[in-house]
Each structure stands twice: as C-alpha cells, then as structure tokens.
Amino acid sequence: MTTRRSVAIIGAGLAGTTAGLGFLDAGFDVTIYSDRDRDSLRNKVPPTGVGVLFGKSQEWDAEIIEDLYDVGKTTGMSVRLYGGAGEDRAPVLEYDPDYGYVAAAVDLRLRADDRLGRFLDRGGRFEVTTVGLDNLDEIAGGADLTLVATGKGGLSTLFPVDESRTKYREPQRRLLQVTLKGVDHGPDVFSYRSQAGAGHSLYNLDSENGELFVGPFLHKDEGATWSFIVFAKPSGAWAPRIDDVHDAVTARRTIAGIFAEFFPEDAPVIEQLEVIESDPVSWLKGAVTPTVRQAVATTKSGHPVAAIGDTAIAVDPVAGQGAQNTLIQVAELVKAARAHDGEFTADWLADEFEKHWERRGHAATEVTRLFLGDPDFATHLELSFPAAAVDPNVAQALLGLLSDPNPLLGLRTREDVENFITAVAGEPFDQVLARFAPAGQFSAAAPAPLTV
Ligand SMILES: Cc1cc2nc3c(=O)[nH]c(=O)nc-3n(C[C@H](O)[C@H](O)[C@H](O)COP(=O)(O)OP(=O)(O)OC[C@H]3O[C@@H](n4cnc5c(N)ncnc54)[C@H](O)[C@@H]3O)c2cc1C
Known part of the structure; x- marks a missing residue:
C-alpha cells in the first residue's frame, strides 16, 4: 500500500484555497492552516483585491475548478x-x-470560499490556527511539502526580498x-x-x-x-x-x-x-510595496518551505496581475508536484519558482511597471497611448498585455515599440501617430433627473 504524499498550506486566501483544492484533487493528503475560520474569511474581512482575471489566467484556473460565475x-x-x-x-x-x-x-472571498467548500467536501483538512515560525517548523517537519500563502504580511518576512527583482522600495x-x-x-x-x-x-x-x-x-x-x-x-x-x-x-x-x-x-x-x-x-x-521574494526558505530545523501568491510576488494592482499570477503559479506547481517522484527539496522548489518567474512572474512585474508609468517605459507609453487612440488594433494589443504580459519583455527599445505598432496596425507607425490629435472633449452621461 502506498501512503499519500502530504501537503501543508498556511493561509486560506485565493492562493491557499486554490492550492488546497488543486493538490487534493491531484491525490495529495492536504491540510490548510488558517488564522480565520470559514465564516470569518467569507464575511468578516474585505476581499484582498478586486481580482479581475483578464483572459488567459482563467485557462490555468480551469485546471483547478470549473467556472462557477456568470456575472462580472x-x-x-x-x-x-x-x-x-x-x-x-x-x-x-x-x-x-x-x-x-x-x-x-x-469577489475573491466568494472564489476562495467555493474552493474551500469543495476542498472540505472532498476530504481536505482545515485547521484554524495562527501559524508562527515555531509551529511552521513543526508543520513542515510533518509534511512532504509545505506552502506559505499568508499574503503580503503574515509569514512573508521568512522569505528574503530578492533585491535584483524588486524594483521599488x-x-x-x-x-x-x-x-x-x-x-x-x-x-x-x-x-x-x-x-x-x-x-x-x-x-x-x-x-x-x-x-x-x-x-x-x-x-x-x-x-x-x-x-x-x-x-x-x-x-x-x-x-x-x-x-x-x-x-x-x-x-x-x-x-x-x-x-x-x-x-x-x-x-x-x-x-x-x-x-x-x-x-x-x-x-x-x-498600499503595496511591489516586492519579489526568494520563494524558498528553511525553517529552524531545516525543512524547506515555499511561498506562493502574494507572499512570493506582490505587485501594485494597477495592471491587475496579483491574483492572475497566483493562479498560474499554483496550477503549474500542482502539475509539477504530481509528476515529481522524489522529495520536494529546496532545490526542486527553487527550480519550480524559477520556471514560474520565466513563465509569468517577470512579465507580471514588468507590465505593472508599464501601467505605473515607470520612467523605464516612458517611450512605450509616449508611442503606444496615442497609437491606441487612433488604431483599435493597437489598443487591443496594449490591453492584451493584461491577459498575457509576456510580449512586453520583447519590447525594449524605441525601435522595438515602433516595429510593434507597425506590425499590429498594419501600417507604418509614423503614419499611425500622424493621425493623432488631442481629444479636446469627452462625451458625457446625461445629468441625473432632479428629484423634488
Ligand atoms: C486594490 C487591489 C486590487 C486588486 N485587483 C486585482 C485584479 O484586478 N486582478 C488581479 O489579478 N489581482 C488583483 N489584486 C491582487 C490580488 O488581490 C492578490 O494578489 C490575491 O488576492 C493574493 O491572494 P493570497 O492568497 O496570496 O493572499 P491573501 O488574500 O492576503 O491571503 C492570505 C491569507 O493568509 C492568512 N494568514 C495570514 N497570516 C497567517 C498566519 N500566520 N497563519 C495562518 N493564516 C494566515 C490571512 O488571514 C489570509 O486569509 C488586487 C489587489 C489589491 C490590493
């Protein structure tokens, strides 16, 4: 008889509940540790963010749970x-x-609660306790794989900031x-x-x-x-x-x-x-200090633990990347862990995070800097915004980056951006830009009727 491999997850936000359901359905024995009970998670706290899933991230999410929602x-x-x-x-x-x-x-509280409900129905264990460094050590000692999903605060400081990937202080x-x-x-x-x-x-x-x-x-x-x-x-x-x-x-x-x-x-x-x-x-x-952490740490007795969701990568929400990045990281980690035969060592976990960084994490942080108007992207904005105003294909390509930000990584120089506009618009970029004129005025809603 084989025993099921065990996973411990700390935190029951979007990252923790998605991982819980994903690992359970992949055949693991899963316990989620949460500082709040189910009712409190759903009804006593605000949603961590708006959590718009723009396009492609929903394909990864569909590997974990069917789409339950018609509205929004x-x-x-x-x-x-x-x-x-x-x-x-x-x-x-x-x-x-x-x-x-x-x-x-x-609503992220609804998404998380629906995941938690399925997790519990299918035999997942849910323990309400605030996990500190001491009990994390104990929990990690008893599990084959331990994931920390405590968001931007919580246990995130266990994972050192990756200075080379963190662009803001x-x-x-x-x-x-x-x-x-x-x-x-x-x-x-x-x-x-x-x-x-x-x-x-x-x-x-x-x-x-x-x-x-x-x-x-x-x-x-x-x-x-x-x-x-x-x-x-x-x-x-x-x-x-x-x-x-x-x-x-x-x-x-x-x-x-x-x-x-x-x-x-x-x-x-x-x-x-x-x-x-x-x-x-x-x-x-x-406010969010955009932060990328080294996503693998060891507890005091030397057990490796890995960060997921905002604990690993926290972005300003201006380009709507945080929840999307989380779902992609978790869905890929579930698949990789299911296919992996050996121990979940620190090296294995670090390799998986590197793959995530290449697949999505890096591009998610860069598209966030674009939409923050970071000076590194001044040329991109100076050219693409007016081009978007006169060419719907450019506008669609620009907002396409919210769904798949990776094409941005290929646009480094002014020439790259010019060539991109030319390719997307189907005419030379300078002709596109020559058509631009300031809006001057925007159309407006009719005034609300006066009530007497
Ligand atoms: C204003 C705003 C708008 C946003 N809009 C978007 C968007 O449009 N699209 C998008 O993709 N992303 C968006 N985001 C980002 C998104 O909300 C987050 O990336 C995502 O919710 C993070 O989920 P998480 O599970 O990692 O963290 P959290 O939701 O913070 O969950 C962490 C959980 O861990 C628990 N916990 C903490 N410490 C402990 C402990 N010691 N022991 C046990 N449990 C603990 C907490 O109570 C919490 O339940 C937005 C964020 C903000 C702030």
Missing part, C-alpha cells in the same frame, strides 16, 4: 486620459477596444477599493463611452493624480455590483483624500467627489451608486 464578465475597456494641471488640465485621448478575450471580476500608489450597488450591468450603463455599455470596464487616467478603475463585479451576496479602485499617486491631490476614508460610506463619498471634480462626464452615473449595507467590509485602503 467584461469584453473590453474604455480608457480615458486627462493630462496637465490646473487651467491646462484637458482630455488628451481615449480608446475603447474589445479585449479579444473575456475578463472576470468575482516604497508603494507607488495609495489604494482605495470599494464595491457599490444600485446600477445594473445593462447595455445603457456607460453607453456614452462604449457601445458595449456595461460590457466594458472603465479606466480613467489623470497624469498628475493617478488612475481610477470601475468595473462590473460579482459581489458574494449582492451579485451584480460595481467595483472601484483609486490608484492615487502619493504626490497627487487624490492621495490625502484617502486618509479620510474610514468606512464604505466615506469610501463612496471620496470616490464620488473625485469623479465630480476630475471626471465630471461619468459623475451622473457614479452618483447613483450606493454602499452595500449588508457588507460593511466591502472596502479597503492601503
């Missing part, structure tokens, strides 16, 4: 950019391509996330911006202050809702407003205020949105 799907994005400050601030450009893929925005944006209800996902919503209506998300950029994402969302209890993320540049006018947010009501008020002042075209729709009273933790504020 989008097929494109309406992007608008305001440039300049003060009196010179003006609409610069916009584009609204179909992605060429489907994106899915589902502080957060690049202040973040505010909230889910609101009261507007459906129909074809008329935001139709002044996109023929797809609520089939496309919105992404508003302001060269001085940051970015704002608005997208159709599947809330765990309320269903069809809208998710918002403010990405505030630390030096801009939005960042201090986030300091005043302390609940969903103030989050909503702050976001409505930013729209009224900076994106008045959208304000009449935003004003109709309401907080979800049944979910007082439907909001989150904070």
Whole structure:
C-alpha cells in the first residue's frame, strides 16, 4: 500500500484555497492552516483585491475548478486620459477596444470560499490556527511539502526580498477599493463611452493624480455590483483624500467627489451608486510595496518551505496581475508536484519558482511597471497611448498585455515599440501617430433627473 504524499498550506486566501483544492484533487493528503475560520474569511474581512482575471489566467484556473460565475464578465475597456494641471488640465485621448478575450471580476472571498467548500467536501483538512515560525517548523517537519500563502504580511518576512527583482522600495500608489450597488450591468450603463455599455470596464487616467478603475463585479451576496479602485499617486491631490476614508460610506463619498471634480462626464452615473449595507467590509485602503521574494526558505530545523501568491510576488494592482499570477503559479506547481517522484527539496522548489518567474512572474512585474508609468517605459507609453487612440488594433494589443504580459519583455527599445505598432496596425507607425490629435472633449452621461 502506498501512503499519500502530504501537503501543508498556511493561509486560506485565493492562493491557499486554490492550492488546497488543486493538490487534493491531484491525490495529495492536504491540510490548510488558517488564522480565520470559514465564516470569518467569507464575511468578516474585505476581499484582498478586486481580482479581475483578464483572459488567459482563467485557462490555468480551469485546471483547478470549473467556472462557477456568470456575472462580472467584461469584453473590453474604455480608457480615458486627462493630462496637465490646473487651467491646462484637458482630455488628451481615449480608446475603447474589445479585449479579444473575456475578463472576470468575482469577489475573491466568494472564489476562495467555493474552493474551500469543495476542498472540505472532498476530504481536505482545515485547521484554524495562527501559524508562527515555531509551529511552521513543526508543520513542515510533518509534511512532504509545505506552502506559505499568508499574503503580503503574515509569514512573508521568512522569505528574503530578492533585491535584483524588486524594483521599488516604497508603494507607488495609495489604494482605495470599494464595491457599490444600485446600477445594473445593462447595455445603457456607460453607453456614452462604449457601445458595449456595461460590457466594458472603465479606466480613467489623470497624469498628475493617478488612475481610477470601475468595473462590473460579482459581489458574494449582492451579485451584480460595481467595483472601484483609486490608484492615487502619493504626490497627487487624490492621495490625502484617502486618509479620510474610514468606512464604505466615506469610501463612496471620496470616490464620488473625485469623479465630480476630475471626471465630471461619468459623475451622473457614479452618483447613483450606493454602499452595500449588508457588507460593511466591502472596502479597503492601503498600499503595496511591489516586492519579489526568494520563494524558498528553511525553517529552524531545516525543512524547506515555499511561498506562493502574494507572499512570493506582490505587485501594485494597477495592471491587475496579483491574483492572475497566483493562479498560474499554483496550477503549474500542482502539475509539477504530481509528476515529481522524489522529495520536494529546496532545490526542486527553487527550480519550480524559477520556471514560474520565466513563465509569468517577470512579465507580471514588468507590465505593472508599464501601467505605473515607470520612467523605464516612458517611450512605450509616449508611442503606444496615442497609437491606441487612433488604431483599435493597437489598443487591443496594449490591453492584451493584461491577459498575457509576456510580449512586453520583447519590447525594449524605441525601435522595438515602433516595429510593434507597425506590425499590429498594419501600417507604418509614423503614419499611425500622424493621425493623432488631442481629444479636446469627452462625451458625457446625461445629468441625473432632479428629484423634488
Ligand atoms: C486594490 C487591489 C486590487 C486588486 N485587483 C486585482 C485584479 O484586478 N486582478 C488581479 O489579478 N489581482 C488583483 N489584486 C491582487 C490580488 O488581490 C492578490 O494578489 C490575491 O488576492 C493574493 O491572494 P493570497 O492568497 O496570496 O493572499 P491573501 O488574500 O492576503 O491571503 C492570505 C491569507 O493568509 C492568512 N494568514 C495570514 N497570516 C497567517 C498566519 N500566520 N497563519 C495562518 N493564516 C494566515 C490571512 O488571514 C489570509 O486569509 C488586487 C489587489 C489589491 C490590493
């Protein structure tokens, strides 16, 4: 008789629950250790992020669990950019391509809970305990494979920062996330911006202050809702407003205020949105220092443990890469472990992380730097944004990087970017760019009817 190989997983967010279900179904004996019980994970904490899965990452996720969700799907994005400050601030450009893929925005608490439910039904063990370094040593001593999935905080400091892969030392944006209800996902919503209506998300950029994402969302209890993320540049006018947010009501008020002042075209729709009273933790504020860690460490008795999810690679959410990167890392690790005969040594785990870095991790961090407007990508943005405004194929290729960021790694020089635009547009890049003229004005939603 053969005994099943055992896996211990610390943390029951998206990374931990996905790994739990994946390893269980691959024939391992799995225990998840979580500092919160199932009800608390689902109902007492905010979702760690919006967790939009743009296109391809869903193929890896399908190796772990079938798609259970109909709501929150989008097929494109309406992007608008305001440039300049003060009196010179003006609409610069916009584009609204179909992605060429489907994106899915589902409450991460629901995704994790559905995974945990299946895990438990199929015989997985779930222990509620806060794991520290001492009991991690004990747990790792008793398991064939130990994975740490405690997110950006938790046990992450066990894994040294990889200085060569970590490009920032502080957060690049202040973040505010909230889910609101009261507007459906129909074809008329935001139709002044996109023929797809609520089939496309919105992404508003302001060269001085940051970015704002608005997208159709599947809330765990309320269903069809809208998710918002403010990405505030630390030096801009939005960042201090986030300091005043302390609940969903103030989050909503702050976001409505930013729209009224900076994106008045959208304000009449935003004003109709309401907080979800049944979910007082439907909001989150904070900041992420983008960090890549050495994803294998040893406990004090010398047992190797591996980091997955945000514990291994934490990115700013501006390019929506964190959850996607997590799902790809986990699905590939499950397959590799199933096919592996020997011990799960530190070397084996480190090799698997290197494969993940090559497959997705590196590109995920680079596309995040692109969308953060990192100076290393100034040329990319200077050329591709105006090109996207006049050529839908370029716009689609640019947003294609959210689904598969790897093509970005091949675009290093100005010439690379020019050639890319030429190839995608099917005409010389300079002809494409010659057609660009500043937007001057954006179409706007009709004002909300006055109620007397
Ligand atoms: C504002 C925002 C928007 C985002 N939008 C997107 C997006 O659109 N697309 C995308 O792909 N990604 C997005 N992300 C990133 C995504 O949310 C994360 O990458 C993902 O949720 C990380 O999951 P995780 O399981 O690694 O970590 P977590 O969700 O943080 O889970 C860690 C778990 O471990 C538990 N834990 C911690 N310490 C211990 C301990 N000592 N013992 C036991 N348990 C412990 C915690 O309670 C928690 O349940 C966004 C992030 C943010 C902040």
